[in-house]
Amino acid sequence: MFTSLKGRSVIVTGGSKGIGKGIARTFAREGADVLIAGRDEASLSAAAADLAADTEGRVETAVCDVSKVDDCRALAATALERFGRIDVLCANAGIFPDKPLAELTEADIDLVLGCNLKGTMFSVQACLDALEASGHGRVVVTSSITGPITGYPGWSHYGASKAAQLGFLRTAAIELAPKRITINAIMPGNIATEGLADMGEEYIRGMEAVIPQHRLGTVEDIGHAALFFASDEAGYITGQTLVVDGGQVLPESPAALEGI
Template sequence: MGLLEGRTSIITGGAQGIGFAIAEAFAQEGSDVVIGDIDASAAVRAAEMIGGNAIGVGCDVAEANDINALITAAIESFGSVDVWVNNAGITRDATMRTMTEAQFDEVISVHLRGAWLGTKAATSVMRNQDSGGSIINMSSISGKVGLVGQTNYSAAKAGIIGLTKAAAKEVGFAGVRINAIQPGLIRTPMTEGMREDILAARLAEIPLSRVGEPAEVAQVALFLASDMSSYVTGTVIEVTGGRHM
């Protein structure tokens, strides 16, 4: 049996990058998968690529109704919500001097409000299940150290850590575990357009001297989703190749 056999996993922002890698890894370990993405057609295509028991649903994570629709789709299709991954994200990078209020609000809304709405909705189901559940919040190394041009993103990702720890304390009694992952420089569509000089500077900070792969983040998510981490909650795992340790 796979590590997630008989379980249902919801992954937001799951149509590409790290989210898709997580969805793929979970499906390979036997999980039914619900992919939520702002691009509904991309979510459906991603589910078709995974095959098996996977469905795609359009979802704006900053909207409570959309989050609740993901819950409904999972329960109607597969009967439960056992794993929830708050992965959806955007960037609106700019120095604080030039960043607009709209750019700040957009990033906070998708990352922090989205993670809170997802955690709130998932725990409302999981705490009433005998099996509890696992929630995985995607933070970032930017939330640990702060990066220039990312006052919005760094603030949101740091906030996700506080959310993770506080929520884990609230629902641990019901067997619901909540943990966070802080990826570093990972090969995704958002990073592949990076200027060569910036990429070289960031690689110089990484002891393992390479960019990480989405599948490497997915394996950590699999650990947190499965019973391998049954006594782990409120933790933050860095997947950074040693950068900023």
């Protein structure tokens, strides 16, 4: 049985929808106090109201653009003001606009790297002192199978950002180890979220067909992985990645799934 996280303080960036909201719900159900951060105040308020109706822990909100250093520092200060401590940072905020490589502009690339990569680094930096003071600080990064393992047309900038997160992770793990802070990453496959729904029914059916479990993952699947990395029992795990994809990256071709 895992040590309870009740009363722990958790920040979830990009927590107003999708995977981030699923992560926030998982922690709040365990009794943790959760601060969800995002760029849109209305979306955050709606998410917090929804989460509060189904959880034990407190759910608070903070407007934050993680691509901005000052916003991340203010986010950490807000968590300390509201909860008195920061035990877990779930660096989840990310964007995935679709555009072919030949059409990418410098602004397109800067936008994605700013949120996905710089946002991860800035949010970790901002929380370092509080995570060290916690005595069991945990950082959980939401990366992806896209970039580190797989590719997908239109997402070259996204894939680059997600692979870069893992490069950051491995050195950060070494630097943070003396501070008793662990940092690990979850690499989701195709997860049923609002963003994926926008890609259409045909895309979803096609993805299910090439996943050995023949289903998309749920946001709770990612939340449970984050919960494990945040646990006291995972205290000797750092600099590692966990693929959560229903076996999606395993078949060498669609023919491997024929008849199963």
